[in-house]
Amino acid sequence: MEHLVSSWCNDRSLPESYILPPEKRPGKLTVPLANNIPVIDLGGHDQTDLIQQILEASQEFGFFQVINHGVPSNLMDEAMSVFKEFHALSAKDKAIETSKDPNKSCFIYTSSHNYATEKFHFWRDGLVHHCNPLEKCIQFWPEKPPRYREVVGPYTAEVSNLAFRILEFISQGLGISLGGLGANQTLLVNHYPLCPDPSLTLGLGKHIDPVFINILLQSDVYGLQVFKDEEWVGVEPIPNAFVVNTGYPLQIISNGKLKGAEHRVVTNSNVARTSASYFLSPSNETLIEPAKSLVDASHPALYKSLPYKDFLIKYIAAFTDSKALEEALSTAV
Ligand code: OGA
Numbered sequence: 286m287e288h289l290v291s292s293w294c295n296d297r298s299l300p301e302s303y304i305l306p307p308e309k310r311p312g313k314l315t316v317p318l319a320n321n322i323p324v325i326d327l328g329g330h331d332q333t334d335l336i337q338q339i340l341e342a343s344q345e346f347g348f349f350q351v352i353n354h355g356v357p358s359n360l361m362d363e364a365m366s367v368f369k370e371f372h373a374l375s376a377k378d379k380a381i382e383t384s385k386d387p388n389k390s391c392f393i394y395t396s397s398h399n400y401a402t403e404k405f406h407f408w409r410d411g412l413v414h415h416c417n418p419l420e421k422c423i424q425f426w427p428e429k430p431p432r433y434r435e436v437v438g439p440y441t442a443e444v445s446n447l448a449f450r451i452l453e454f455i456s457q458g459l460g461i462s463l464g465g466l467g468a469n470q471t472l473l474v475n476h477y478p479l480c481p482d483p484s485l486t487l488g489l490g491k492h493i494d495p496v497f498i499n500i501l502l503q504s505d506v507y508g509l510q511v512f513k514d515e516e517w518v519g520v521e522p523i524p525n526a527f528v529v530n531t532g533y534p535l536q537i538i539s540n541g542k543l544k545g546a547e548h549r550v551v552t553n554s555n556v557a558r559t560s561a562s563y564f565l566s567p568s569n570e571t572l573i574e575p576a577k578s579l580v581d582a583s584h585p586a587l588y589k590s591l592p593y594k595d596f597l598i599k600y601i602a603a604f605t606d607s608k609a610l611e612e613a614l615s616t617a618v
Pocket residue numbers: 473475489494501503508509548549550560561562
């Protein structure tokens with residue numbers, strides 16, 4: 286396995302392979318915090334109003350934050366603690382704890398899925414594991430830190446409920462059925478160690494998530510930025526909130542009505558950052574295509590129809606190059 290950033294970053298200045306070409310560097314490190322990214326109170330009782338708020342946010346930003354979402358705050362705090370403890374383990378322990386499943390439903394990687402071929406690397410380690418069905422997956426999850434399974438099991442169960450609730454609001458808002466589609470549920474625990482020079486590198490390059498939705502637990506450390514109206518804006522950490530974003534498959538299914546928003550993560554020289562993405566994705570065989578009810582003579586299909594597994598191959602090949610991806614998926618060629 287490639288060497289995890291966290292296993293060597295304390296000893297060195299920024300290696301050349303992490304220095305981005307000038308046009309991809311973060312530029313200004315302090316961008317405005319996006320206080321216009323909607324914060325939606327899920328505790329509200331007017332469902333029609335909630336659906337409207339969620340749909341508008343997904344159309345305009347592809348991002349919103351949710352509060353009063355029902356996931357207990359102590360569970361969120363405990364999960365964040367064990368995520369940090371996991372990434373603080375030795376590289377050897379991390380390798381052992383992520384090799385319990387021969388089918389690799391739990392693994393650790395660094396930078397991106399293209400580490401071997403990418404021109405430059407990103408300052409990030411990621412722990413990934415499947416979350417459903419829980420009773421089948423949990424046996425392959427880390428056993429160190431000792432409370433990992435005990436805390437992350439209930440955490441993923443709660444976040445899964447929340448994710449399905451939000452996906453249901455979105456499908457009602459679009460007037461389509463996404464029922465049964467959120468088949469794959471994975472957790473990606475990102476760790477962005479202290480970085481010697483945040484101006485030259487990124488924790489995660491500009492990308493759109495290849496999933497229906499992501500329910501992100503960001504710590505109290507800022508780092509996430511969204512590309513909106515040709516500008517990068519920061520997503521403010523709000524205590525006990527989740528950041529929700531819609532991904533590419535929803536952009537395709539909604540025939541461009543919803544946005545898979547481009548985002549990235551900047552690094553930090555004072556404090557390490559840990560975040561956890563809970564991804565709800567289609568099953569491999571699901572056809573990803575514009576919903577029939579959203580296509581007519583005046584709204585032609587903007588995207589080709591592809592099984593999700595083929596979508597993913599194109600996605601990984603074009604990672605961080607959204608123009609190339611749009612060309613690969615669009616009907617306009
Ligand atoms: C991701 C992602 C953002 C963050 O996991 O796809 O964009 O703040 N994470 O770590």
